[in-house]
Amino acid sequence: MKRTVILVLALVLADSVAAHKAPTHKHAQLVPIPAYRQPYGEAGAQASLQAAKAFLATFDEAARDQFMFTLNAAERAGWSNLPAGIVDRTGIAVAELSDVQRGLLFDFLASSLSEEGYRKVMDIMAAEAFLSNDRRARRLKWDPQNYWISFYGIPSTDTPWGWQYGGHHLVLNISVENNRVETMSPSFVGTEPAVFSLNGVDYVSMVDMHRAGYAVYSALDAEQRAVTDAERVPRDVQTGPGKDGAIPSVIGISASKLRNEPKALMLSAIRKWVAIQPSENAVPRMAQIESELDQTHFAWIGDSTLNTPAYMRIQGPTLIIELLSTGGNVGENASGKGHYHSIYRNPAMEYGG
Structure with missing residues (x-):
């Protein structure tokens, strides 16, 4: 009201x-x-x-x-x-x-x-x-x-x-x-689109998030990649609009099973979303996420090529991040230029909790 x-x-x-x-x-x-x-x-x-x-x-x-x-x-x-x-x-x-x-x-x-x-x-x-x-x-x-x-x-x-x-x-x-x-x-x-030029200015948007997720996947060995496999690219993110309170089933590999390098890369990927907000919350939030990292799972499917289907989910006690590369475009003038959806949630602190 x-x-x-x-x-x-x-x-x-x-x-x-x-x-x-x-x-x-x-x-x-x-x-x-x-x-x-x-x-x-x-x-x-x-x-x-x-x-x-x-x-x-x-x-x-x-x-x-x-x-x-x-x-x-x-x-x-x-x-x-x-x-x-x-x-x-x-x-x-x-x-x-x-x-x-x-x-x-x-x-x-x-x-x-x-x-x-x-x-x-x-x-x-x-x-x-x-x-x-x-x-x-x-x-x-x-x-x-x-x-x-x-x-x-x-x-x-x-x-x-x-x-x-x-x-x-x-x-x-x-x-x-x-x-x-x-x-x-x-x-x-x-x-x-994700990569385009407009009025003489070049833009690259969200490709860094895509590559950050793929970097984690690339750092895994063959056995770990098999566990990480998200199996399919969904039509859209699973916890988007209208899905407040929804907690999807955990998929992927636990960070507790990873070496230091992929763990560090996982934190770097998470930071791409957390760092949108000012440091007064981003810094303590990253510290909280790092303290819960061994309870956090990483799932991936796809590669790092622009405009190809890919999906990532990072899910922990107080964190859900989803990234979707749709692999196609709605706008005809954006054909081949990339199309991304992503969501960041803290299920324990939505709209201020």
Whole structure:
């Protein structure tokens, strides 16, 4: 259930507008998104809070009520990675923001994510701009303006709150408590295409995650690879949207059976997802995962070739990571350029637990 959130802020920018009255811009003005910067200091809960207040101050109360929800609102779990032409979203879209508000939104994302995480957002939105030139883009609403931001709870230093940013191939769910980032579970990161050029800029998205998984597999001996075999490439990740609370059967090989090298490579692969969030949570989170590594399983099928079917699952007591290379494309203009889906979950700490 939505609720009106009244924020008492010292500064209200002169261009405050209701979201439905904000101008709409073409994607040429949007991609690439602004370069990563930290206007409020190192990314983390404190910087995120300041950036959120600056962004929210540009809206009147009625407009804020469109994209601010109670902490445990049902809308928080209603996310999807599908195109906007298939699944409607809640929140406020990039398309509805003024130029000033767009800048403040990206300041907020940069203040809330690591530089690596912000780059993921940049690459995924650029891929969406690439798809916007496909003949089916209008029907499926492939457009980098079709990404939404929403807040859950009131951003503050002493109460839990969270935010969600997403659209096609992207959903980030970040939860804050005690003025620290607590979790980014569940979060979905994907892309189509993965390797492409747009407006003179070259992009490579998620290929590093694919190769990191294959590096673990490559470091195993023949007997271990047989145990690791995931048997088939599923149609999609098994713990994606609508699968909150689902715990798949454990498959693959236990890290307790591995030598030091594949164990280290396994941690490196996991870090590709964990490092999306700022270090104030990424560092302790990696320490927790490392302490549970011998209870964590790795499964793989496929190779490292772009645009071929492959699947990885890393699953432990507080971790589920899935990576899928679909081996095909939906967008005709993306043919042969890669298509990835992935999910990161901490089953013990979803949406802040």
